[in-house]
Amino acid sequence: MVQTRFNDRKAFQNLNRLSKNLNEDKFHLKHMIQDKKRLENFSLKFDGFFYDFSKQRIDDRVMEELLNLARQAEAKKKFSQMVSGEIVNITENRAALHTAARGFIPDPANLTDMDVLSEINRVNSQIKEFSAKIHNSQIRSDSGKPFTDAVVIGIGGSYLGCEFVYTALKHCIEPKIKLHFLSNVDIDNFGQVIKTINPETCLWIVISKSYTTTETMANLKQVLLFLKNNKLDPSSHLVTVTAKGSPGDDPANKVLDSFHMFDFIGGRYSVTSAVGGLPLSLAFGFDIFTRFLKGCHAMDLHAVNAPEKQNIPLISALISIWNSNFLHYPAQAIIPYCSALSKLAPHVQQLYMESLGKGVTFDGNLIDYKTGIIIFGEPGTNAQHSFFQLAHQGSPFPVEFIGVVTPVYNKDQAGSNGVYNHQELWANMIAQAKALAMGKDDDNKAKYFTGNRPSSTLVINNLTPESIGMLLAFYEARTVYEGFILGINPFDQFGVELGKILASQIRDHIKQKNTDETYTFDSFDPATKFYLDTLFNGSL
Numbered sequence: 001m002v003q004t005r006f007n008d009r010k011a012f013q014n015l016n017r018l019s020k021n022l023n024e025d026k027f028h029l030k031h032m033i034q035d036k037k038r039l040e041n042f043s044l045k046f047d048g049f050f051y052d053f054s055k056q057r058i059d060d061r062v063m064e065e066l067l068n069l070a071r072q073a074e075a076k077k078k079f080s081q082m083v084s085g086e087i088v089n090i091t092e093n094r095a096a097l098h099t100a101a102r103g104f105i106p107d108p109a110n111l112t113d114m115d116v117l118s119e120i121n122r123v124n125s126q127i128k129e130f131s132a133k134i135h136n137s138q139i140r141s142d143s144g145k146p147f148t149d150a151v152v153i154g155i156g157g158s159y160l161g162c163e164f165v166y167t168a169l170k171h172c173i174e175p176k177i178k179l180h181f182l183s184n185v186d187i188d189n190f191g192q193v194i195k196t197i198n199p200e201t202c203l204w205i206v207i208s209k210s211y212t213t214t215e216t217m218a219n220l221k222q223v224l225l226f227l228k229n230n231k232l233d234p235s236s237h238l239v240t241v242t243a244k245g246s247p248g249d250d251p252a253n254k255v256l257d258s259f260h261m262f263d264f265i266g267g268r269y270s271v272t273s274a275v276g277g278l279p280l281s282l283a284f285g286f287d288i289f290t291r292f293l294k295g296c297h298a299m300d301l302h303a304v305n306a307p308e309k310q311n312i313p314l315i316s317a318l319i320s321i322w323n324s325n326f327l328h329y330p331a332q333a334i335i336p337y338c339s340a341l342s343k344l345a346p347h348v349q350q351l352y353m354e355s356l357g358k359g360v361t362f363d364g365n366l367i368d369y370k371t372g373i374i375i376f377g378e379p380g381t382n383a384q385h386s387f388f389q390l391a392h393q394g395s396p397f398p399v400e401f402i403g404v405v406t407p408v409y410n411k412d413q414a415g416s417n418g419v420y421n422h423q424e425l426w427a428n429m430i431a432q433a434k435a436l437a438m439g440k441d442d443d444n445k446a447k448y449f450t451g452n453r454p455s456s457t458l459v460i461n462n463l464t465p466e467s468i469g470m471l472l473a474f475y476e477a478r479t480v481y482e483g484f485i486l487g488i489n490p491f492d493q494f495g496v497e498l499g500k501i502l503a504s505q506i507r508d509h510i511k512q513k514n515t516d517e518t519y520t521f522d523s524f525d526p527a528t529k530f531y532l533d534t535l536f537n538g539s540l
């Protein structure tokens with residue numbers, strides 16, 4: 001069925017018109033945020049999750065047309081189809097059932113060709129049993145010692161989400177098993193990791209859906225050599241998380257255990273499958289992982305059921321579309337005022353940019369409007385002392401501030417200025433959003449701030465497995481909603497393939513040179529030849 005293009009929708013035309021009026025002074029944020037009802041009208045709260053979009057450059061008319069855009073795109077209907085297991089990833093002919101990993105399928109009877117929930121439950125029981133056995137030392141290392149550390153070997157979706165959740169939770173829960181991450185093919189990544197672990201008490205978790213990803217396979221090779229050099233048997237030290245039937249699915253028991261991930265859950269949406277489930281259960285226990293899933297599930301239910309006007313992921317997707325397609329901001333920063341959330345931005349970078357950085361519509365036509373924008377971020381206040389100069393006086397970009405009401409550390413003391421560190425942190429978060437919105441007049445133009453720079457503020461009460469789950473599922477749902485409204489497929493990633501093909505061609509030539517010193521790189525373009533010659537010469 002041919003779909004109406006995003007930019008042919010009536011609401012798109014109306015929004016385009018409304019965006020032109022915004023240059024009038026009365027729409028400057030410094031005036032709009034003075035309205036006593038503004039926060040109430042442009043914020044939403046759900047289950048300890050607060051989303052304030054009152055400092056976005058919107059008014060009631062813009063909001064209404066944005067909601068029309070979502071309605072005209074049938075965003076909520078598409079979201080329901082996704083959670084029901086319909087084929088929404090049409091280019092790969094797959095469902096996108098990451099929500100099922102948190103036990104959410106409205107009508108499982110409709111799923112005919114796969115028993116999604118029983119497969120998910122089977123793997124979760126396996127994870128529960130395995131992690132308990134590691135914790136109570138029923139499973140020990142080759143030399144009979146209890147495991148103390150685990151290294152996750154994986155990249156992209158098989159790494160980033162897990163690192164985000166682990167980093168967040170280790171602030172509030174002492175890990176039983178310490179996790180380390182080996183993602184990059186850079187041999188120095190491997191070199192650093194092996195410095196921090198004791199080979200005799202370390203478990204290696206290879207995570208790869210395809211089990212063909214070059215970086216992961218190259219690192220696995222290093223690990224196998226490392227185990228051999230340390231006279232340790234991989235069948236006692238290595239586990240795999242991979243798709244059923246992949247080369248790493250191990251019926252021959254060459255490794256300690258194998259856990260399945262499924263083609264109905266995409267890599268960047270897979271933290272709540274065995275990809276996050278195994279390492280996080282090893283680190284904190286299966287019960288903590290379950291609490292994390294419950295947080296995701298609560299947000300999933302909200303994303304499916306809340307009406308458009310109260311739907312936080314949907315509204316934030318609309319704001320993002322407004323900022324990119326109508327106000328023409330090229331990027332968005334994610335700034336958590338919380339060190340525990342330091343790995344959120346790298347995770348959302350992949351989730352968002354791999355999902356929405358698309359050049360074709362759902363039905364295969366080239367696109368002439370903006371899809372995904374650039375996402376980047378760092379925790380505050382650190383970010384204030386690095387790139388916020390540009391945020392305030394350079395090319396503007398919307399910022400998403402994230403605050404946590406109560407810190408984990410409960411012995412914070414007031415300094416000589418009578419303020420606690422955590423209060424100082426919040427004072428800065430509040431001030432930055434205000435400064436971006438208000439700006440400041442000054443006769444000295446070097447000290448003049450235009451203001452009118454949009455931001456949102458997201459607040460959670462504290463760092464718990466549940467709240468981290470909600471945060472994760474919020475970003476997933478928002479990404480998916482944005483894709484549905486933009487009329488693109490947020491589940492494929494063909495854009496990563498071309499570079500891989502070229503790398504494989506270059507690799508073939510490197511292999512030749514490794515076996516024949518006289519081999520030349522003359523068949524390449526001059527720059528490629530230069531880099532390869534430099535690599536082999538060992539110096540510039």
Ligand SMILES: O=P(O)(O)OC[C@H]1O[C@H](O)[C@H](O)[C@@H](O)[C@@H]1O
Binds near residue numbers: 156208211213216493
């Ligand atoms: O899990 P794997 O098959 O090893 O894939 C790991 C990652 O690599 C690919 O290049 C994709 O861009 C990612 O979406 C994927 O998550």
